[in-house]
Amino acid sequence: MNLFLFDSVKKEKIEFIPINEGEATIYVCGPTVYDDAHLGHARSALSFDMLKRTLKALGLKVTLAKNFTDIDDKIINKLQSSGKTLEELTQYYINRYLEDMEALGVERADIEPKATESIEAIESMVEKLLQSGYAYKIDNGDIYFDTSKDSKYGSISHMVTDDEQNVSRVEPNEQKRNPKDFALWKACKEEDICFDSKAGKGRPGWHIECSAMIAKHFKGSKDYCIDIHCGGADLLFPHHENEAAQTRCALNKEIAKYWMHNGFVQIDGEKMSKSLGNSFFLKDALKVYDGELLRYYLISVHYRNDFNFNEEDLQSAKKRLDKLYRLKKRLYGGKTGAANKEFKEALLKAMADDLNSSKAMAIVDEMITSANEKLDKEPKNKALKQEILGNIAFVNELLGIGKKDAIEWFQQGVSEEEKTKIEELIVKRSEAKKLKDFATADAIRDELKQMGIAIMDMPDGTKWEKL
Numbered sequence: 001m002n003l004f005l006f007d008s009v010k011k012e013k014i015e016f017i018p019i020n021e022g023e024a025t026i027y028v029c030g031p032t033v034y035d036d037a038h039l040g041h042a043r044s045a046l047s048f049d050m051l052k053r054t055l056k057a058l059g060l061k062v063t064l065a066k067n068f069t070d071i072d073d074k075i076i077n078k079l080q081s082s083g084k085t086l087e088e089l090t091q092y093y094i095n096r097y098l099e100d101m102e103a104l105g106v107e108r109a110d111i112e113p114k115a116t117e118s119i120e121a122i123e124s125m126v127e128k129l130l131q132s133g134y135a136y137k138i139d140n141g142d143i144y145f146d147t148s149k150d151s152k153y154g155s156i157s158h159m160v161t162d163d164e165q166n167v168s169r170v171e172p173n174e175q176k177r178n179p180k181d182f183a184l185w186k187a188c189k190e191e192d193i194c195f196d197s198k199a200g201k202g203r204p205g206w207h208i209e210c211s212a213m214i215a216k217h218f219k220g221s222k223d224y225c226i227d228i229h230c231g232g233a234d235l236l237f238p239h240h241e242n243e244a245a246q247t248r249c250a251l252n253k254e255i256a257k258y259w260m261h262n263g264f265v266q267i268d269g270e271k272m273s274k275s276l277g278n279s280f281f282l283k284d285a286l287k288v289y290d291g292e293l294l295r296y297y298l299i300s301v302h303y304r305n306d307f308n309f310n311e312e313d314l315q316s317a318k319k320r321l322d323k324l325y326r327l328k329k330r331l332y333g334g335k336t337g338a339a340n341k342e343f344k345e346a347l348l349k350a351m352a353d354d355l356n357s358s359k360a361m362a363i364v365d366e367m368i369t370s371a372n373e374k375l376d377k378e379p380k381n382k383a384l385k386q387e388i389l390g391n392i393a394f395v396n397e398l399l400g401i402g403k404k405d406a407i408e409w410f411q412q413g414v415s416e417e418e419k420t421k422i423e424e425l426i427v428k429r430s431e432a433k434k435l436k437d438f439a440t441a442d443a444i445r446d447e448l449k450q451m452g453i454a455i456m457d458m459p460d461g462t463k464w465e466k467l
Contacts, residue, residue, distance in 0.1 A: 001058060001345075001348060001349060001352050002015050002016070002352065003015070003016040003054065003055065003058055003352045004016065004352065004353055004354055005228070005258055005260060005354055005355075006260070006304060006354045007258050007259055007260070008236060008259040008260060008261045009155070009156055009158075009259045013354055014258075016227075016228075016258065018060065018227050019220060019221040019223070019224050019226075019227055019257055020221065022059075022060060022061060023060060023061045023062075023063070023227075024055045024060045024061070024062045024063070024227050024228070025062075025063050025064075025065075025218050025220070025226040025227045025228070026048065026051065026052060026055075026062065026063070026064040026065070026226065026227065026228045026229075026230060027064075027065045027066075027067075027210070027213075027214050027218075027226050027228070027229050027230065027256070028044070028045075028048045028064065028065070028066040028067075028109070028230045028231065029044075029066075029067065029210060029230070029231035029232070029235055029239070029240075030066040030067045030068050030069070030109075030112075031068065031069070031093075031097055032069040032072050032074060032075065033068050033069065033070055033075070033089075033090045033093035033094050033097065034072065034074045034075040034077075034078045034089070034090075034093065035074075035078070035093065036093065036096055036097075036100075036281045036282065036283050037096065037097045037100045037101075037281070037282045037283070038280045038281050038282055039265045039267070039280055039281075039282055039285065039298075039309060040232060040264065040265050040280075041097070041100075041282065042100070042101075042104055042265075042282050042294070042298060043232075043262055043263070043264075043265045043298055043303075043307060044230075044231065044232050044262050045066075045101055045104065045106045046104060046106060046295060046298050046299055046303075047230070047260075047262040047299075047303035047355070048064070048230045048260070048262075049105075049106045049107055049400065050299060050303070050351065050355050050357060050399070050400075051228070051230070051260070051355060052064050052107065053107075053351075053397065053398050053399070053400065054348070054351040054352065054355060054398065057348055057351070057397065057398050058348070058352065062110075063110045063111065063218075064109050064110050064111070065109055065110065065111035065112070065113065065213065065214070065217055065218075066109035066111075066112060067112070067113050067114070067115070067209065067210060067213055068090070068094050068097075068112065068113070068114045068115070069115050069206065069209065070086070070090035070094070070114045070115050070116050071086070071090075071115050071116050071193060071203050071204070072115075072206065075089065075090060076192065076193060079193075086116070086193055087116075090114075090116075096283070100282045100283060100286065102291075103286050103291030103294075104282075104291050104292075104294060104295045104298075105291065105292060105295050105400040105401070105403065106400075111217050113213040113216070113217060115204060115209040115213075116195075118209060118212055118213050118216060119195050119197065119204070121212040121213065121215060121216040122185075122197075122204045122208050122209060122212040123197040123198060123199065124212070125184075125208060125211060125212045125215065125246065125250050126143060126184045126185050126197075126199055126204075126208065127198055127199070128250045128251075129145060129184065129246060129249060129250050130143065130199070132249065132250075133146075133149065134146055134149050134150065134246075134249040134250070135184055136177065137199070138175040138176070139175060140175075140187055141187025141188075141200050141202065142183055142185065142186055142187050142202075143183070143184045143185040143199055144176055144177070144181045144182065144183055144184065145181055145182055145183075145184050145242070145245065145246055145249075146177055146178065146181055147178050147180045147181050147182075147245065148177065148178050149249070150245045150248065150249055152244075152245070152248060153180070153241070153245050154241065155244075156236070156237075156240055156241045156244045156259065157236045157237035157238075157240065157241045159236070159237040159241070180238075182205060182207055182238065182242050183205035184204070184205050184207075184208045184246065185197070185199045185200075185202050185203075185204060185205060185208070186202050186203055186204070186205060187200055187201065187202045188200075188201040188202050188203075206239070207238070207239055207242035207243055207246065208246060210239075210243050211243050211246050211247040211250070211255060214226055214247070214255060215247070215250075215251060220253070221253075222253065223253050223254060223257075224253060224254050224255070224256060224257045225247060225251070225253065225254070225255050225256065226255065226256050226257070227256065227257050227258060228256060228257070228258045228259070228260055229243075229255060229256035229258070229259050229260070230259075230260045230261070230262075231261060231262075232261060232262055232264070233261045233262065233263055233264060234264070235261070236259075236261055240259065243255055244256075261304070262303045262304065263303065263304055263305045263306040263307060264306045264307070265298075265306070265307045265309055266306065266307070266308055266309065267280060267309045267310075268308045268309060268310040282294075289314070290412055292321070292400075292401060292403070292404060293314075293317065293318055293321060295400055295401060296317055296320070296321045296361075296401050297313070297314050297317040299357045299361075299399065299400075300313075300317055300357065300358055300361055301357075301358060302354075302355070302356065302357065302358055303355055303357070304354075320361070320365065321401065322409075322410075323365070323368050324364065324368055324392065324395070324401070324402050325402070325404070325406050325409040325410065326406075327368050327371055327372060327388065327392070328389075328392055328402065328406040329406035329407060329409075329410070330372075330375065331385050331388060331389055332406055332407065332458070332463075333458075333459070333460065334382075334385045334386065334389055335386055335389070336386060336389040336390055336392075336393050337383070337386025337387050337389065337390045338386075338387065338390045339387065339390035339391045339393065339394040340387050340390070340391055343363075343367055343391050343394070344391075344394055346363050347360050347363050347364070347394065347395070347398060348398065350363055351398060351399075357399065360398070360399060361399070364395055364399070367391055371388045371391070374388075375388075407463045407464075407465065410465035410466055411464070411465055411466060412466065413466055414453075414466055418451075421451075422448065422451070422453055422464055425444050425447065425448055426444075426448075426455065426462050426464065428440075428444055429441045429444040429445065429455075429462070430462065432444065448464070449467075452466060452467045453465070453466060453467065454467050
């Protein structure tokens, strides 16, 4: 089965043919670690987590890198009020980011480079650009890339003009040769954190770090450094345009064969804003909603489309996901067998069509309905049960949903104090049943029901869930 992806540069859906047979290399622009991750970070991470899962399911060996920008103006500004060292501050937010991504079921990147650990590679690329005449140093020691020397500048974003809107998106400096030129290396200022290099004391510009990291960690081919470069739609210009230019000029090859960009996220509706405390931070959303539910909801819309985050759609997503866990609970304790071949092919075909997750989730809905109908007719069919559990396992492998314990899924929203009381009542009920005191046992069941708790007597004990 072939994979087709929408290439942001060619602006069309094209077949993915890896630069090295049987392998796929991906670079995702990661966060600048001066604050907690927001829903936009989650959308990007989930989009390209699905890409990695799909490529693996198609049989390719996948290597995904996601960087951490750990030196930047915003980080330096945050340091001044934090009382922490650069490493303490940035590692704190890196850890927070990774915890949030884990809650969403995002697999860790295979390579997680930091800007501060890539200074040698950055220095090497800046030197190449200086020596070849693609870069120049100004009086204060800053080093700029000369965009006029790159005949292909603008070929990535198709957005580069001399109008004020675009020029304002790159840093101003009167000594720049061209308004679009961008900093490769920033000379030290008093408030800066600096690194020693042949170019002088300073720190890297934002764009150069990704190019240098890719060159450092991927061998690529004679024409391309990596297969796929990914990021949010807001990075297409100037960030990705500049990455492509400096790599092309330094290494005489393109940085990536394919470019993919995910859409934006917006919070809509007063109720939604109130439930999140008017916050766009992922940590606040995770306090209110389960990570897998957020994952399910965020991937329900095609990755290239903008996402409108609202309460009504989120609750609809919860009901859809509950159906998967109802089916899984119906098969609780059973053995997982091989997934149905036709179901696997249909699901993978949807994802191989430019990661069409919304179509894939509709296929999952159909599988759930069909599985329940078959179980109604053949409730003791072990082979059927094993196949259905195999289907759910494949859904988790490809989409990252359906992994959790089905009983625990329906216990969400119950406090620890409430859980303790529920467990105590269940123990009392079990003791009453042993003594054949069915009146007490029934009274306890009714009490639990009044608390909004349903109980089920199963071979391995009594289970409960929130109604």
